[in-house]
Amino acid sequence: MDKNQEPGREDILLAAERIKPTLHRTAILTCRYIDELVGASIYFKCENFQKAGAFKSRGATNALLSYDQYDIKSGVATHSSGNHAAALARAAQLRHIPAYIVMPENSSKVKVEAVKGYGGRITFCKPTLIAREEKLNDVLNETNAFEIHPYNNYAVIAGQATAALELIEDQPGFDTIISPVGGGGLLSGTALAAHYFSPKTNVIGAEPTGADDAYQSFYQKKFIPSINPDTIADGLRTSLGSLTFPIIRRLVSDIVTVNDHATIEAMKLVWERMKIIIEPSSAVALAMVIKHKHRFAGQKIGIIISGGNVDLMHLPWM
Amino acid sequence: MDKNQEPGREDILLAAERIKPTLHRTAILTCRYIDELVGASIYFKCENFQKAGAFKSRGATNALLSYDQYDIKSGVATHSSGNHAAALARAAQLRHIPAYIVMPENSSKVKVEAVKGYGGRITFCKPTLIAREEKLNDVLNETNAFEIHPYNNYAVIAGQATAALELIEDQPGFDTIISPVGGGGLLSGTALAAHYFSPKTNVIGAEPTGADDAYQSFYQKKFIPSINPDTIADGLRTSLGSLTFPIIRRLVSDIVTVNDHATIEAMKLVWERMKIIIEPSSAVALAMVIKHKHRFAGQKIGIIISGGNVDLMHLPWM
Numbered sequence: 213m214d215k216n217q218e219p220g221r222e223d224i225l226l227a228a229e230r231i232k233p234t235l236h237r238t239a240i241l242t243c244r245y246i247d248e249l250v251g252a253s254i255y256f257k258c259e260n261f262q263k264a265g266a267f268k269s270r271g272a273t274n275a276l277l278s279y280d281q282y283d284i285k286s287g288v289a290t291h292s293s294g295n296h297a298a299a300l301a302r303a304a305q306l307r308h309i310p311a312y313i314v315m316p317e318n319s320s321k322v323k324v325e326a327v328k329g330y331g332g333r334i335t336f337c338k339p340t341l342i343a344r345e346e347k348l349n350d351v352l353n354e355t356n357a358f359e360i361h362p363y364n365n366y367a368v369i370a371g372q373a374t375a376a377l378e379l380i381e382d383q384p385g386f387d388t389i390i391s392p393v394g395g396g397g398l399l400s401g402t403a404l405a406a407h408y409f410s411p412k413t414n415v416i417g418a419e420p421t422g423a424d425d426a427y428q429s430f431y432q433k434k435f436i437p438s439i440n441p442d443t444i445a446d447g448l449r450t451s452l453g454s455l456t457f458p459i460i461r462r463l464v465s466d467i468v469t470v471n472d473h474a475t476i477e478a479m480k481l482v483w484e485r486m487k488i489i490i491e492p493s494s495a496v497a498l499a500m501v502i503k504h505k506h507r508f509a510g511q512k513i514g515i516i517i518s519g520g521n522v523d524l525m526h527l528p529w530m
Numbered sequence: 531m532d533k534n535q536e537p538g539r540e541d542i543l544l545a546a547e548r549i550k551p552t553l554h555r556t557a558i559l560t561c562r563y564i565d566e567l568v569g570a571s572i573y574f575k576c577e578n579f580q581k582a583g584a585f586k587s588r589g590a591t592n593a594l595l596s597y598d599q600y601d602i603k604s605g606v607a608t609h610s611s612g613n614h615a616a617a618l619a620r621a622a623q624l625r626h627i628p629a630y631i632v633m634p635e636n637s638s639k640v641k642v643e644a645v646k647g648y649g650g651r652i653t654f655c656k657p658t659l660i661a662r663e664e665k666l667n668d669v670l671n672e673t674n675a676f677e678i679h680p681y682n683n684y685a686v687i688a689g690q691a692t693a694a695l696e697l698i699e700d701q702p703g704f705d706t707i708i709s710p711v712g713g714g715g716l717l718s719g720t721a722l723a724a725h726y727f728s729p730k731t732n733v734i735g736a737e738p739t740g741a742d743d744a745y746q747s748f749y750q751k752k753f754i755p756s757i758n759p760d761t762i763a764d765g766l767r768t769s770l771g772s773l774t775f776p777i778i779r780r781l782v783s784d785i786v787t788v789n790d791h792a793t794i795e796a797m798k799l800v801w802e803r804m805k806i807i808i809e810p811s812s813a814v815a816l817a818m819v820i821k822h823k824h825r826f827a828g829q830k831i832g833i834i835i836s837g838g839n840v841d842l843m844h845l846p847w848m
Contacts, residue, residue, distance in 0.1 A: 489807060
């Protein structure tokens with residue numbers, strides 16, 4: 213694919229072929245109790261079952277498998293406290309190149325262990341965006357590694373689009389597909405997949421009230437950064453990117469916010485009823501559907517469960 | 531089926547047909563991380579995804595669907611603080627008959643709500659076995675309901691056997707299938723299914739050290755009751771039954787115990803790595819395999835994950 217151009221139909225199909233041998237085609241689950249609760253038919257695309265526990269493996273793996281060996285021969289690098297770090301480390305391991313991960317020093321032990329488990333080389337830094345970016349620059353200069361941004365990268369976006377592609381292939385005819393929105397990699401990928409493969413489907417982003425920069429950007433029609441986000445959905449605190457926002461503006465029908473209380477309730481509901489572990493960021497979409505159930509009454513809805521990496525020692529309802 | 535005779539091949543196949551329309555053929559999951567940890571190939575039969583959250587729905591549903599309308603026209607009854615209560619209430623609802631459930635007054639709110647959610651009529655009693663049996667007798671006399679014992683019932687055993695039957699159908703060639711053992715309904719059903727449909731497979735029971743009555747009974751070749759059981763595996767505190775013990779003696783290869791510490795570790799490992807919610811009773815089998823991994827090296831192993839009903843406010847590692 214042309215890495216400087218927005219992914220088209222072929223790019224998404226190629227991404228799906230590329231990642232197929234090393235990633236899971238994740239399960240799609242339903243729950244009658246939840247369907248009755250909301251009066252709709254919801255299909256959950258379970259990226260919590262994905263390798264490294266999140267959809268992030270799709271984007272990272274597609275990026276690493278689509279770049280030339282020459283470009284990434286010195287390795288890849290990113291700063292991340294979360295799922296992208298583990299996903300990139302795992303993808304680099306597949307290509308036998310080093311992954312340099314800049315992580316804030318307050319990252320959870322579980323996430324640090326996950327990155328180490330995939331052979332990632334960690335550099336710690338102060339937990340601020342400026343410190344992360346500075347340290348990453350140092351690492352890039354020292355190692356000559358290639359930066360793989362967690363979402364502002366077309367190959368990553370094409371990879372994230374494959375989750376919705378599989379959902380649409382397995383369950384045609386959605387009225388609405390909903391994904392959470394943080395930096396917009398998953399939401400823009402979902403919007404592209406629906407645009408090319410299910411054009412009658414509305415795509416909606418779900419966002420925490422305490423980190424509503426995408427909502428603000430969408431409705432003010434200009435980029436509004438995420439400043440002092442306050443939400444337990446730790447994957448959704450980032451700002452939109454210069455590549456993700458234009459796709460979202462053009463192809464997403466709506467962005468709807470929901471507060472953390474509702475998100476925690478939805479997360480607990482899924483754990484109790486569906487017996488699967490989803491992270492807070494993944495519960496935002498269901499919380500939004502429950503809150504606005506009259507809007508979605510009778511619809512066939514797809515929800516992308518973004519991941520299942522949770523610190524089991526600190527659950528949000530305890 | 532003849533309800534006074536041990537289930538044969540045909541009884542198990544009939545049970546499978548009977549429950550098919552209203553229960554799930556549950557997923558079978560694998561986890562590469564766990565396989566590498568133990569050096570074997572483990573297939574987890576996920577009864578935590580079963581209706582009402584546990585394999586108990588199989589036995590209760592088969593029993594209710596195989597009895598004559600005449601026998602159960604006044605309803606069914608049991609005493610149970612756990613999964614059988616919800617399973618029986620749900621099965622009774624399918625046949626439009628009342629289910630009278632005697633529950634100890636200290637039953638968890640979640641379990642009481644589950645029984646109520648399926649329309650079960652609850653009578654509370656003191657939390658002792660004697661109080662439970664006395665109260666159940668009162669209820670049986672008052673209502674003329676038919677008692678469905680949680681495990682000492684051949685129709686229930688035939689229903690529980692269908693979990694292993696599905697596992698064997700989907701994944702032939704197991705060296706070993708392991709199920710937890712409490713009253714022995716699941717273990718005896720598993721042993722019957724292997725005997726008829728995969729006779730070269732060894733069936734092993736896994737039991738908590740703090741409730742090792744089945745282990746003691748098996749090796750002393752006589753019934754030893756469970757007295758003052760001390761384990762977090764709340765589904766495995768009961769004694770074997772007069773119908774389950776003979777099957778286990780004849781068809782089970784071994785019963786192996788494991789302590790609660792190892793069970794909690796195994797439970798957390800499954801939550802973290804497989805992103806599924808399993809209850810402590812379900813983790814006993816994996817804990818046992820991890821403890822004795824040299825014994826199982828290189829084997830193809832089936833593990834029946836018995837259920838996923840956990841009080842999310844009180845997790846054993848917190």
